[in-house]
Amino acid sequence: KVHHKLKHWSKETKQKLFFSHSTTDLQSELHDLVLSKIDISGFRAANYFLSKQNEKGYWSNPEIPEWDVVGTAEAIKLLVDGGIPFNLTWQDSLNNSAKSYGISFAQNWLLEKSNADNSWGTDLWDTCQVLISFINSGLSLENDKIKGGVAYVKAQFEKELSESKDKEWYGAAFLSSALKLFHLIGSDSECNRCVQLLKKYQDTDGNFSINTIQNQSVPSEWHTAQVISALRSLNSSDVEINEMISKACSWLVTRQNKEGYWGAKDGTYSLFNITFTSYSIIALNDSENDY
DSSP, rough: OHHHHHHHHHHHHOOOOOOSHHHHHHOOOOOOHHHHOOHHHHHHHHHHHHHTTTTTSOOOOOOGGGGGGHHHHHHHHHHHTTOOOOOOEEEEETTTTOOSSSSHHHHHHHHHHHHHHOTTTSSHHHHHHHHHHHTTTTTOOTHHHHHHHHHHHHHHHHHHTTTGSSSOOSSHHHHHHHHHHHHTOHHHHHHEEEEEEEHBBBOSSOBBOOOOOOTTTTTTHHHHHHHHHHHHTTTTOOOHHHHHHHHHHHHHHHTTTTTSSSSSSSGGGGHHHHHHHHHHHHHHTTTSSSS
């Protein structure tokens, strides 16, 4: 991305360049030139974030280690969305450790963490997040692990999501993550299947609620927010889809607590209110409406 920006900039801007008497002078001039044309704050944030990456390539959650897989996938998506090239490598020069960090190390770690059935993490949602992160960070759809993962997701729909319905976090977010994946790989029939299921599960007030014995305590704001983002990613002119988005947004804004957050007021799930709030903010922003 930096190369693209400099190439584009060089076509439209005249710049005086001076012969340098040493390699050091040239490096200094090029360094200043690059920094004047990129988002420095973004790279500083990435620098801090990557400093928290485990030397094996993943990001760790000591309190919930079973989420390391999906957490690493989300970290990849965050860096890619922030404009960090997937092949850019950071090297630890501060501690003279010669350790390297970057998206490619996370990709390699995740590829080795697929389950025997070609899924990742603990459920269908995790698997979709990992696959989306792979594709958005430059890995080919022809990669055997990715092909196996996509086949796994499709097989879950052939089984009518029977395996997913026993999961604690099951709900419309599972359908939304699959919808995003299918849209990304151009599987129109599977996209339509997800949309039809989501239509079935939207309440009259706009909420997307799929109640099972296991998932009754998970705030549906988390699910509804992801439906909004997934449906909007289709860029569809379909009136019914846009009505679904509008109704969902109208419901979601009413669920914001007076303190400003979305989620549970107390109990175990209140520990995830930052997550629920983040997804809600992203969804309302994705909706392209003025909230």
